């Protein structure tokens with residue numbers, strides 16, 4: 001019998017997604033560049049193997065599918081996606097649908113969708129989040145592309161998605177690159193959330209002298225409160241884990257140099273291009289880059305000899321919890337601000353409340369707070385998530401903690417760049433009269449750029465006569 005859908009790329013995500021699709025009762029044909037991977041995949045699929053058609057060639061994959069066809073790509077971003085599309089095109093009919101479910105730079109998705117439209121063919125860019133476990137048992141799914149193409153495959157995506165209550169965490173975000181843009185911002189928030197947690201861990205380890213097991217206890221406790229989220233939960237788990245090789249805490253044997261595949265950087269670049277600052281995300285991307293400069297940091301340690309100092313212990317754990325809460329709200333406010341700016345720039349009409357709803361389960365940034373964010377954004381136009389009453393109240397209660405943690409870190413020589421960026425953003429956004437009057441005066445002085453006055457409309461120049469550059 002012809003398969004309902006095809007999938008190319010049986011790596012970590014593709015294999016898990018294919019099993020999920022088969023488990024939900026759909027017949028799926030699969031292809032992998034390395035054939036032995038396909039063979040092993042089917043051999044390990046157990047009972048689900050009856051719903052899976054392994055294919056050794058793309059021709060066989062195409063022949064195995066119901067028409068009009070739908071084929072998921074789950075390969076690395078960039079050239080592999082373009083190459084796969086080039087290989088597939090001669091084999092496909094005009095109304096066959098290619099769906100890129102990997103992480104893609106949304107500019108690539110816009111380009112590929114436009115090329116498909118030129119051919120009269122549909123193309124979807126679909127963000128999938130949840131890692132291997134999510135892909136296998138229920139990811140969050142962010143669709144982008146022609147709505148009618150999404151509607152063709154939505155029953156499959158909604159069936160395999162995570163559920164928040166009875167609602168599937170899968171929805172259409174908008175045309176062309178909208179789905180991949182939303183996934184990119186999801187990952188940017190993921191970077192900032194993870195970095196802020198790592199900074200709090202740094203204060204616990206280097207400022208309070210806590211062991212990984214003590215750290216684990218705190219994160220486990222926090223996961224029962226307002227910070228409840230997947231990332232807080234797994235932080236407790238990784239902090240508790242023991243290295244089977246040495247018997248040491250796992251955290252103590254992992255190098256402090258973080259990898260990245262690019263989605264956080266894409267978010268930061270778009271934030272800068274759109275003039276929608278995402279400073280906590282930018283700081284998190286920078287922190288990952290700096291983490292990889294291991295020998296340079298060792299040289300700095302030798303030259304300055306400024307080891308971390310103890311931070312005042314009393315009440316610090318509560319302050320750290322408050323700092324994470326406030327930092328998280330500021331970081332999500334930046335993420336949603338960026339989504340709103342992109343929606344306007346690209347004419348996508350992104351469903352802001354709908355995005356928060358899709359992120360409530362299945363994805364890496366799922367957290368108890370996202371349900372409240374969905375409610376806040378569906379209750380009417382929100383200028384800034386930090387100003388929505390329930391989040392403004394939480395910030396009023398937690399901002400002192402954030403301030404005290406950033407100051408304690410600075411005094412104890414423990415870096416907190418993402419938390420500090422979140423605090424800087426919060427302080428900027430509640431300051432009605434800032435200091436850009438100084439910038440304007442300087443710009444006018446050296447470049448005659450002009451400025452607006454507080455008391456008289458129009459463009460003005462300052463009395464710098466004879467002193468301009």
Ligand SMILES: NC(=O)C1=CN([C@@H]2O[C@H](COP(=O)(O)OP(=O)(O)OC[C@H]3O[C@@H](n4cnc5c(N)ncnc54)[C@H](OP(=O)(O)O)[C@@H]3O)[C@@H](O)[C@H]2O)C=CC1
Pocket residue numbers: 008009010011012013014032033034037074075076077079080083084101102103104128129130131132261
């Ligand atoms: N891992 C994760 O947590 C998540 C990953 N993603 C995204 O999903 C996509 C896949 O990631 P993941 O499953 O982790 O990656 P893996 O490295 O585990 O698997 C990559 C797959 O792509 C295939 N592949 C690689 N290069 C090519 C190529 N040039 N042509 C054809 N096939 C190729 C590989 O085939 P072969 O066996 O022949 O090497 C393999 O099947 C990426 O876009 C990633 O960013 C999205 C969400 C979460």
Ligand SMILES: O=C(CO)[C@H](O)[C@H](O)COP(=O)(O)O
Pocket residue numbers: 103129130131187190259260261262263264364
């Ligand atoms: O999309 C994901 C999670 O949502 C992937 O795990 C992604 O690889 C994470 O990004 P990075 O590799 O840059 O840490």
